[in-house]
Amino acid sequence: MNGRVDTAQLAAWMCECSRLIDVHIDTLNDLDATGGDADHGSNLERGFTAATASGFSEKMTSPRELLKHVGSTIVDIVGGSSGAVYGTFFLRMALASGELKWVDGATFAQMLRAGGQGIIDRGGAQVGDKTLYDSLAPAIAALDNALVAGETLASALQMAAEAAEAGRDSTVALAARKGRASYLGDRTIGYADAGATSMALVLRAAATTLI
């Protein structure tokens, strides 16, 4: 058994996501300004705050319930691209957790992969389209590989966060093909994608909380 993630840890993960988004809200808005409408930070802040602010209900006793709450709150509150994409991401993670009270590393990796698939299903993004999937896809792969190689979940998540950050950096050189930024084509080259940047924060939050 390579690590263990329970509901309380997932709650801590979500709170850390919320905190990191708060800290980087202006950066995210400014990155979104380069190719979009300058609201990505505010959008996520609204979503994560709503999902975490009042704490989690006592009835959320499983990863499924907690992540479903987060996903549907984001869907119900955020709107825009990130509402649909992040919402679908957490809802699919919830679904993939089955009815388990806690999940091991391998299951968590499967959940992350299911979340990524949800993003593809929802918005058709591929690696290289300059979206948050460019951070998520390498993180999914890194997590899998590290666990297969026998790393602890803690260090595997560390590698996943680093891969997400590298993925985020890889978007700097890309021209956007999905989302609002795609309307600007080559003008988006030179800046990291806002969503890829927030997704790297989400993975970084996982690495610091799910240990």
Add this chain to the structure above:
Amino acid sequence: MNGRVDTAQLAAWMCECSRLIDVHIDTLNDLDATGGDADHGSNLERGFTAATASGFSEKMTSPRELLKHVGSTIVDIVGGSSGAVYGTFFLRMALASGELKWVDGATFAQMLRAGGQGIIDRGGAQVGDKTLYDSLAPAIAALDNALVAGETLASALQMAAEAAEAGRDSTVALAARKGRASYLGDRTIGYADAGATSMALVLRAAATTLI
């Protein structure tokens, strides 16, 4: 006989007015900006240019015809307060010149007074209302007094121009009670009235051309 003003001199006066307005167009607009809509210079420029640009027709063989042409061109072209006020001013001067082929100083002084009365009739301005009448009224008085005192027309016009400039300066301390600037009340204190400034130029032009 104290001096003599013929049609050609009046034409020169109008051309000099036009030139001086051109030179001071920005000043006049900026002064109008302090209490009005920043267009006084442009308005007069349009009027005097139209009245003088194509030269005066050969048929304008009398002061009456020339000044009627200038007055009605200004009325027809300028609009706004200054179109009505300056237009009426020149039309009433024309009327007061009777059928004379040229006028002497005393008649010119009467014409100027008739023009001033036209401004009162048209817009109800009194001295102290912070309008162009604040430049014109002292100039009319100065011209009369100088001629009565036996000055030449040339030096009498010089004194009239100086009186107009003093009148212009007197408007700095006033709050506007007529025209657009009146809506600003005390906020107009501290700036000369745009119209008073242009009227001082008109009198200055008379002093340099009607000699």
Add this chain to the structure above:
Amino acid sequence: MKKFLNDPAHAVTDYLVGLAAAHPTIVKFDAAHRIIVRAADPRTGKVGLIAGGGSGCEPLHTGFVGHGMLDAACPGEIFTSPVPKQIVAATRAADQGSGVLHVIKNFSGEVMNFGMATELLAFEGIAIDSVLIDDDVSIPDMPGTAGRRGLGATVLVEKIAGAAAERGDDLASVTCIARRVNARTRTFGVGLSSCTPPLRGKPIYDLPDDEIEIGIGISGEPGRERVAMRNVQEIARTMIAEVLADLRPTPGAALLVMVNGMGATPLSELYVLYGECDQALRSAGLNPVRSLVGNYVTSLDQAGAALTILELDDEMTVLWDAPVRTSSITWGALA
């Protein structure tokens, strides 16, 4: 300065050409006289209604030419009242034998140029009457001054008197209702920015990012007072206090409430302001029963808004609701 224009000196003409091209069934541009007239002559015998004023306040007045409002409009240069020639031509075009009402906003230039035109028209035997619009409460109503400006009431007078003329009222009756509407209307405006006249090429004045002008008119000049920026609720309260103190409406009165944008303020902000005003008026025991929200009397690209309130009576309400078909105000069925 960035504007959609060619030669700034031709901005007004270019606008008039475009207006007529866009609405050929409603208006014609009579370029020779530089006036906008109805595309189709109204039936013979209707009292004519004309208005004019400096351009830059669009859609006022050109946008209100058409069935149920004006017969002709005289656009002057930017912020410069029209010349007597235009007013004479518009009066002639509007006359159907029953006389013409001049809707004159109380600006020195407008009053004087309409005055000159009326002197010229005296020789022509056209019956002419006039209504002087002076609804601006930001200026004290004092003798010896130029008096109060004509602002938003102009739109209401043109609509209501226009409907009276359209239904066949005679000149005296049309004039009477026009004056009644003006007498029961008050306006107070607030500017968030200075506008930029095309020929000037730069703003008329500088306004810091934390200050606003209150008590503004419609020609880009500064307002009565410069004050610190405040939220819309406070702005609405100021507007309402100024308007009600002067209008003194009957308790429970039915009101027409107009929230008018100055040109660069988005519609959504105007509705936010409308919402504040509506609520405050109801709390004051008054009854907003008609509204007009949008850009109707503007100052080029100024950001800002004005509140206009008319205390309605039954006749005004019927005439307000009557069909109208102009390029900027359209509702109801035409016969």
Add this chain to the structure above:
Amino acid sequence: MKKFLNDPAHAVTDYLVGLAAAHPTIVKFDAAHRIIVRAADPRTGKVGLIAGGGSGCEPLHTGFVGHGMLDAACPGEIFTSPVPKQIVAATRAADQGSGVLHVIKNFSGEVMNFGMATELLAFEGIAIDSVLIDDDVSIPDMPGTAGRRGLGATVLVEKIAGAAAERGDDLASVTCIARRVNARTRTFGVGLSSCTPPLRGKPIYDLPDDEIEIGIGISGEPGRERVAMRNVQEIARTMIAEVLADLRPTPGAALLVMVNGMGATPLSELYVLYGECDQALRSAGLNPVRSLVGNYVTSLDQAGAALTILELDDEMTVLWDAPVRTSSITWGALA
């Protein structure tokens, strides 16, 4: 930032409250579901029409709810598409038993949120169809991308399909005419300034005084390209070249020409632009027969404009002319 607002976070709600207060006979604000619906239910059996999108583009879509256009509108946060919950509620409100057409502008967020809503609605037995608006020619129509944005065509689709629904067409027919209108419409926009979203408090980008953005959308993002400022004739030529190259209208085609302001551009400038476009189109042997000039699809306080051209056929023309009564588009007689 100077705007008429209280708490920037409540700007959208405050706008919706004001809208409903100003037009109580046309719309209601359903605050619980955060949607705008018609004040009076249309007759039973009418096909419903709903749309939604980020706020900041007013009057789109809330200003087009009413007889002859939409049954309900879902306003999102500023420049953020609505959430599925709103879309579900609006669909339910609009359904009269004959199904509902979703008018969806092709923005990733809008498409995805309507998609999620449609999945949820699948359980409810409401017949739903959709039209995807993608008239923006500034973006190449390439596979593997998000495709073209939905811009001005949205207004035309809502008007024309709304009239089809109002006269009793069934869902398939309403959808069909909506798609036909979108297929024959193209738009190209030009921005003269950046807008300032309330929550951001400053412009989205800096634009020097001698540069403009061409190929813009409606959410304040930069355009396809930044170029030097030029006069309106050149801007009109660019717009027309871009639109016609893609639309390829039949020679002599009857056109509906819309010149749409982005929110801070005065009406007079829009007419100057319209005049240039009208003339250029006629020179190109085309026939502008209907026009719409004003602020219909905006980006908050952005200065700028977009040209939208629809090649009309007879049915579209009849439906365009059909009576409509919303807060922002009104004409014709209601039965």
